[in-house]
Amino acid sequence: MIVSLRTNLTPEQFEMMSGTRGVELVDGDLKELNIGAESSCVSGELMFLTGKVIRAGNLGHIFPPDAMYQCFPLKPKSVRKPNVSFVRSGRFPNNRPPRGIIYIVPDLVVEVISPNDTYYDVEDKLNDYLLVKVPLIWVVNPDCRSVHTYLADGTVRRYTAEEELPGEPLFPGFRVRVADLFPAPLPTPPVEPA
Secondary structure, three states: OOOEEOOOOOHHHHHHOOOOOOEEEEOOEEEEOOOOHHHHHHHHHHHHHHHHHHHHHOOEEEEOOOOOEOOOOOOOOOEEOOOEEEEEOOOOHHHOOOOOOEOOOOOEEEEEOOOOOOHHHHHHHHHHHHHOOOOEEEEEEOOOOEEEEEEOOOOEEEEOOOOEEEOOOOOOOOEEEHHHHOOOOOOOOOOOOO
């Protein structure tokens, strides 16, 4: 369950706080994120798969879910933390990520839906990313075993488990079967007779 706490913080105050892992700042208020084992597993798999391509091509920087973004001019008191994010090489000064909050729009945002996420909360985050024209957004739904992709030009596409998710325009040649993003059920061990 998402818990909100009215605080009226600035991004700078939020950045200085301890204990904000798994918490975002939305319009000045602290908002606890839903984090589950399955969504963490899927996020890790996506980081691993895209990370190999990013490192091999020296394409940029990939970030886990504790990276903080304040790149929302219409929401100056909001700091979002996508499950996975990517910033192309050459966009940071000296090609080095900042020590704290990232103030530029990421090139890729991945949101993996957790069991207690509400439709409203997912749509609110998606809307924030769309308004700042994130070039590529992946919304991953483990229950449906699908991925919705959103491009800055307004193109939206749904990929099902048996389809391949492409990395274009950011990762040319990258393709992964959507089903491979999700943990396979482990076999049930046999029950020994008593």
